Amino acid sequence: MTKNINIDINVEQEKAKQHIVEQGLRVLVCAGTGCVANGSLKVIEKFKELGAEVSTLTDYDKMTIVPTGCHGFCEQGVLVIIPEKDITYVKVKEADVEEIFESHIKNNVPVERLLYTDPHTNQHVHKNEDINFYAKQTRTALANCGHIDAESLEEAISVRGYEALAKALEANDPDAVIKEIEESGLRGRGGGGFPTGRKWRFTAMNKGGKSYVVCNGDEGDPGAFMDRSVMEGDPHKLLEGMAISAFAIRADEGYIYVRAEYPLAIKRLRKAIDDAEKAGYLGKNILGTDFNFELHIKEGAGAFVCGEETALIASIEGERGMPRAKPPFPANKGLFGRPTLINNVETLANVPTILLNGAGWFSSFGTETSKGTKTFALTGEVNNTGLIEVPMGTTLRKIVFDIGGGIRGGKKFKAVQIGGPSGGCLTEEHLDLPMDYDNLIKAGAMVGSGGLVVLNEDTCIVEIARFFMNFTQNESCGKCVPCREGTKQMLKILEKIVAGKGEMEDLDVLEELAIAVKDGSLCGLGKTAPNPVLSTLKYFRDEYISHIKDKKCPAGVCTAMKTIVIKEDLCKGCTKCARICPVSAISGTVKNVHVIDQEKCIKCEACVSACPFKAIVKE
Amino acid sequence: MSTQSPSKVDLAKVGEIINTYGAKKSNLIAILQKVQEEFRYLPEEVMIYIGTKIEGLSPATVYGVATFYAQFSLEPKGKYEIKVCDGTACHVRGSMPVLNAIKAKLNIKDGQLTTDDGLFSLETVSCLGACGLAPVVVINEKVYPQMTSDAMKIVLDTIFQEEA
Numbered sequence: 001m002t003k004n005i006n007i008d009i010n011v012e013q014e015k016a017k018q019h020i021v022e023q024g025l026r027v028l029v030c031a032g033t034g035c036v037a038n039g040s041l042k043v044i045e046k047f048k049e050l051g052a053e054v055s056t057l058t059d060y061d062k063m064t065i066v067p068t069g070c071h072g073f074c075e076q077g078v079l080v081i082i083p084e085k086d087i088t089y090v091k092v093k094e095a096d097v098e099e100i101f102e103s104h105i106k107n108n109v110p111v112e113r114l115l116y117t118d119p120h121t122n123q124h125v126h127k128n129e130d131i132n133f134y135a136k137q138t139r140t141a142l143a144n145c146g147h148i149d150a151e152s153l154e155e156a157i158s159v160r161g162y163e164a165l166a167k168a169l170e171a172n173d174p175d176a177v178i179k180e181i182e183e184s185g186l187r188g189r190g191g192g193g194f195p196t197g198r199k200w201r202f203t204a205m206n207k208g209g210k211s212y213v214v215c216n217g218d219e220g221d222p223g224a225f226m227d228r229s230v231m232e233g234d235p236h237k238l239l240e241g242m243a244i245s246a247f248a249i250r251a252d253e254g255y256i257y258v259r260a261e262y263p264l265a266i267k268r269l270r271k272a273i274d275d276a277e278k279a280g281y282l283g284k285n286i287l288g289t290d291f292n293f294e295l296h297i298k299e300g301a302g303a304f305v306c307g308e309e310t311a312l313i314a315s316i317e318g319e320r321g322m323p324r325a326k327p328p329f330p331a332n333k334g335l336f337g338r339p340t341l342i343n344n345v346e347t348l349a350n351v352p353t354i355l356l357n358g359a360g361w362f363s364s365f366g367t368e369t370s371k372g373t374k375t376f377a378l379t380g381e382v383n384n385t386g387l388i389e390v391p392m393g394t395t396l397r398k399i400v401f402d403i404g405g406g407i408r409g410g411k412k413f414k415a416v417q418i419g420g421p422s423g424g425c426l427t428e429e430h431l432d433l434p435m436d437y438d439n440l441i442k443a444g445a446m447v448g449s450g451g452l453v454v455l456n457e458d459t460c461i462v463e464i465a466r467f468f469m470n471f472t473q474n475e476s477c478g479k480c481v482p483c484r485e486g487t488k489q490m491l492k493i494l495e496k497i498v499a500g501k502g503e504m505e506d507l508d509v510l511e512e513l514a515i516a517v518k519d520g521s522l523c524g525l526g527k528t529a530p531n532p533v534l535s536t537l538k539y540f541r542d543e544y545i546s547h548i549k550d551k552k553c554p555a556g557v558c559t560a561m562k563t564i565v566i567k568e569d570l571c572k573g574c575t576k577c578a579r580i581c582p583v584s585a586i587s588g589t590v591k592n593v594h595v596i597d598q599e600k601c602i603k604c605e606a607c608v609s610a611c612p613f614k615a616i617v618k619e
Numbered sequence: 620m621s622t623q624s625p626s627k628v629d630l631a632k633v634g635e636i637i638n639t640y641g642a643k644k645s646n647l648i649a650i651l652q653k654v655q656e657e658f659r660y661l662p663e664e665v666m667i668y669i670g671t672k673i674e675g676l677s678p679a680t681v682y683g684v685a686t687f688y689a690q691f692s693l694e695p696k697g698k699y700e701i702k703v704c705d706g707t708a709c710h711v712r713g714s715m716p717v718l719n720a721i722k723a724k725l726n727i728k729d730g731q732l733t734t735d736d737g738l739f740s741l742e743t744v745s746c747l748g749a750c751g752l753a754p755v756v757v758i759n760e761k762v763y764p765q766m767t768s769d770a771m772k773i774v775l776d777t778i779f780q781e782e783a
Contacts, residue, residue, distance in 0.1 A: 034749050037762035074751025222706030225748035260652070260690055261747055263760070301648050302689030304745065318647035319680075320687040379708035379750040386751050417707065453707045467710055471745060477687075582723035582768065602723070604716045606768045 006288025009166040016158035024062030028081040032070025035077035046097040069233020071146030072387025088128040089114040141349040145233030153275040156236035164355035177248040183359035185371030190344030193437040202331040204249040206339040211251040217258040220304040221420030223451035226375035227345035231265035235272035241348030259300040304475035323523035366392035370436035380454035393434035411456040419448025421468045422528030424535025444535045460557035461540040466494040468532040483526030486517035502548040559603040570615030577607035660695045697740035702757040706746030709754040720768035
């Protein structure tokens with residue numbers, strides 16, 4: 001039984017495309033959180049200023065500056081793309097804008113110094129798609145991020161926004177939508193990896209009465225920012241995915257729960273919801289049908305545990321975000337006691353494309369059990385840090401060395417920490433492992449939300465384990481004893497080890513506690529909290545042992561085990577170190593050897609990098 | 620406690636905030652966020668007021684929620700709220716030396732939130748999602764990318780000059 005819809009999406013698309021043609025020369029400037037921090041708003045202003053005179057100064061009648069969402073290549077920001085010129089400029093500053101305008105827009109000569117330089121070949125790269133970082137990616141969820149004006153509904157429509165929703169409403173067969181998602185093999189991208197279609201099916205089984213859809217945008221894993229990029233860069237895709245899921249399970253109200261640390265994402269989502277409601281893509285009688293979908297935004301208030309679905313529900317209800325025992329699952333009894341479908345941002349952002357291109361297209365990417373593409377936030381000691389999207393099953397080697405451009409400063413690869421505080425370490429032996437949900441679990445890690453932190457030889461593994469335990473300990477909600485007390489005891493032991501006071505028995509206790517916390521905790525936070533410890537103990541036990549037996553930190557990180565000293569034979573008495581020391585721990589007079597007061601020294605190493613004669617070393 | 624803390628809290632303002640969001644339990648977090656934006660912290664009398672004004676809440680429940688979420692503060696924050704990101708990417712790239720440099724420069728001791736003159740408050744946050752720019756420091760709304768101890772001192776000196 002098809003239904004009539006009152007908006008012809010194809011006509012709208014053509015209109016939107018025509019408007020974009022009328023914009024003349026399009027200059028895309030990234031206005032994501034990272035690029036704004038690097039000054040992109042000033043770059044935009046400067047371009048606009050020059051653009052006013054484009055018709056008198058150049059061959060172009062018109063130039064339009066498009067502030068886009070995050071490309072994911074934040075370290076190279078501010079990024080400027082001029083599609084018509086087939087060029088990407090990196091690290092653009094306000095002062096460079098005039099040169100780009102004069103040289104490239106007016107005289108068609110690219111500004112070579114602002115091009116991306118390939119770290120391996122040292123060659124300048126002109127086109128976006130030729131930059132290794134982008135060339136080896138397959139973008140679905142992130143497809144439009146960085147290529148459209150994130151605050152414009154029209155631009156979203158020009159790249160097929162709301163087409164999938166229109167088709168679904170016209171076909172008027174919610175069950176067929178669920179079937180398509182089931183067949184695509186899409187699994188939850190927030191970390192759990194539960195089959196999305198099955199979750200939809202379960203929730204849809206509750207016949208009659210109110211139900212909700214909720215989007216989990218509480219991206220709490222430190223080192224992951226893919227959800228932020230989707231919300232900032234292509235908010236309409238998320239809204240469309242949510243509307244489709246609401247239609248499929250027959251819900252008429254939804255919430256997006258966004259962490260308060262993402263103010264720009266909240267602002268753009270609010271605008272997107274307003275615009276979509278006014279245009280008839282959300283709200284009452286969507287596209288002229290009897291389908292209503294009212295969408296609200298709830299801001300989080302800084303609690304990692306709220307990423308857990310039952311805690312998130314409690315938080316939306318205005319309570320302390322504490323998880324509860326399941327069952328009942330939210331699919332049966334969720335928000336305000338009603339059936340609730342909870343999906344992560346990236347999961348929902350995949351939905352419109354799956355409906356447009358078909359389940360078969362989506363499942364042609366990936367591995368046997370993990371279909372489609374996955375975004376990873378590639379950070380840490382790697383040349384190209386940023387957000388990437390690759391088919392499931394891509395190897396770590398390809399990600400770190402091809403897309404990431406290898407380790408910074410020619411240092412040695414040590415490990416990758418994947419999946420944040422719930423995940424584990426992958427080492428050299430895993431470089432060729434196809435990364436998917438199941439392989440990573442087997443290796444003692446997990447995909448998690450997709451945070452990938454690259455560690456080099458200068459990173460202390462024990463300190464990293466302490467860092468994560470400190471994080472989960474802080475974030476433990478305190479409801480169940482194994483998590484609340486267990487993580488505290490584990491943290492104490494790790495602190496003891498990095499302070500150089502560890503004993504060999506500590507390792508056994510640590511492992512024993514880890515198993516108790518894993519088995520006895522109520523929710524995912526506690527169940528996974530010991531993972532970083534267990535996986536580092538498995539692969540880097542020798543580092544724990546050197547901290548305990550030799551009282552040495554092999555990476556030279558742990559402050560308790562290092563002293564900063566000035567080598568008498570190399571010190572020229574330039575006083576630079578004494579001036580830079582934040583705690584005035586260095587004394588000496590001009591042209592005389594300086595000394596560090598070890599009592600005062602906080603081992604910040606500011607002096608080490610400041611000394612022009614390399615006379616200050618850590619031991 | 621800072622000397623800046625208001626001796627009397629404008630409860631009428633709080634009433635307005637409650638009305639804007641609606642006196643419903645599910646709006647509690649949004650109300651507290653707005654209150655904190657207004658007063659720079661959650662004064663005790665405000666929590667009691669909200670707890671008695673909204674049906675289904677008690678002052679104890681409000682206190683419970685306020686102490687659960689990291690965003691809420693029971694003591695006044697500084698005019699300049701410094702947040703040092705200590706997410707994994709920032710931690711690996713040296714957020715701790717930056718934090719120590721700020722502590723030393725502002726003479727902030729462990730466990731202290733706000734400087735005695737009420738100008739600065741300092742805290743670490745777990746991840747701001749700007750990992751490509753690690754280590755990151757945020758002062759009020761402004762994001763400072765790729766910070767070092769030296770750069771941080773320059774930033775703080777600039778603020779000192781503006782305030783002088």
